[in-house]
Amino acid sequence: MSLFVNLHVKDLPASLGFFEKLGYSVDEQMTTDDAGCVNLGEGVSLLLVTEPFFTSITRRAIPDTGASTEVALALQVEGERGKVDEMLATALANGATEAGEPEDNEYMYSRSFRDLDGHLWSVLVMG
Template sequence: MHKQIFVNLPCKNLPASKAFFEAMGYQFNPQFTNDVGASLILGDNLFAMLLTEDFAKGFTSKPIADAKTSTEVLVCLSCESREEVDSLVAKARAAGASVPREPQDHGFMYGHGFEDLDGHIWELVYMSGSPGQR
């Protein structure tokens, strides 16, 4: 099967987006980062490529969605604990993210999320079991 994932996300202001994620404690792979794209390291073999809108347009013939007015993708990342979920949302908020929803507690799964500077939705979840378990 697949060995890595690269989620490509267009950004209106790449330096601001990089600063936002750095404020949350994330790092970028300098080997794949330049003036038009930045490789955000999310975990082992998990990456988001933050691309300037002009550069992103070179990969598709479709218009680039405005993530502040429409949803083109929901990025969901697993976390090690409820505390990690809440900590990352707090860091995102402090760095300028909006947090449009309250946390969701489904017993076996706890989640919360934020919208980054471009409006991309990042969901964070901690799963302590499977449905039906509490």
């Protein structure tokens, strides 16, 4: 099974570059002027879709991510909590904004950010 998560973006090249800087690869064969495919892990891909193309697919208005949250996404990383802090620092250095305080309990450590288009992401390590 594969999962493709579709997110609308204002600037496709900038958004693709953002996720490349976080360490993910872009699948050039599945990337066009309207959409770009970012490989998040085995069987999981992120399709970054330009807003005009996104609305032609969904036939709905794009929500204002500055005022509402349409989806909350989480990326689990391997290793220690320092990996979470490292990814968050990279995201912030490349245009993301921090979203809330770190969550630290016996089960997981996580931190959150909003990407270039305001989509909410958590980065977490379990255990």
